Amino acid sequence: MSRIGKRPVEMPGGVSAAVSGQTIEVKGPKGVRKFTATDDIDFKVDGNVVTVSPRGQSKRARQQWGMTRTQVQNLVTGVSEGFRKDLEIQGVGYRAQAQGKVLKLALGYSHDVDFAIPDGVEIKTPKPTEVEITGIDQQLVGEVASKIRKWRKPEPYKGKGIRYKGEFVFRKEGKKK
Structure with missing residues (x-):
């Protein structure tokens, strides 16, 4: 299990996320950023929290899990603080x-x-x-x-x-x- 991937991504006030297929779009006071994940990853947005989870237990899915969560965290940090x-x-x-x-x-x-x-x-x-x-x-x-x-x-x-x-x-x- 990915220690990084398990942690949810908290979004500060003024930041919102929308998921369409494998693409997540994050909007904030500094701008808009997008990230497209591989087919091995699922996104789930609940209020001000984004959760990333793998679709299965393949080696590739587990490899992409933590990296994708970090990419989403970087999107949120970028549009909120820069x-x-x-x-x-x-x-x-x-x-x-x-x-x-x-x-x-x-x-x-x-x-x-x-x-x-x-x-x-x-x-x-x-x-x-x-x-x-x-x-x-x-x-x-x-x-x-x-x-x-x-x-x-x-x-x-x-x-x-x-x-x-x-x-x-x-x-x-x-x-x-």
């Missing part, structure tokens, strides 16, 4: 600036990097060395943060680069004479 990733930029002359639907990054290259902000994600730069990425889709927010971080990963000698807020970068000792 998801957020914070990035820090460290290095002399390294900075970021959000301009409309483009994030301009100065990362020590001979040119500025223009990162096009996809739909469904909002990027703010409260300081030139901080980037806040928010949205209702957890996967998309994480993917955008990862793509921005890829432009200049933190290096181990001086620690320069783009890192997640609170990320520990293992530092190495440089050459000795």
Whole structure:
């Protein structure tokens, strides 16, 4: 039995869910999200609780059970609170600036990097060395943060680069004479 799958998904006030076939649609103050499950899973909505259960005891049904419950929980969290990733930029002359639907990054290259902000994600730069990425889709927010971080990963000698807020970068000792 799936420990995660057994737990029901609680929906806070202002959030509603509707099931049609294998698709669940969750509406909240921040937007609307949908998820389509495999044929091995059943959804049941009772008031402000969504219950996920497998259709049988096959290995695939048991595998999908906990994952589907987590996906539904992410839908509810996304439309009620949203998801957020914070990035820090460290290095002399390294900075970021959000301009409309483009994030301009100065990362020590001979040119500025223009990162096009996809739909469904909002990027703010409260300081030139901080980037806040928010949205209702957890996967998309994480993917955008990862793509921005890829432009200049933190290096181990001086620690320069783009890192997640609170990320520990293992530092190495440089050459000795």
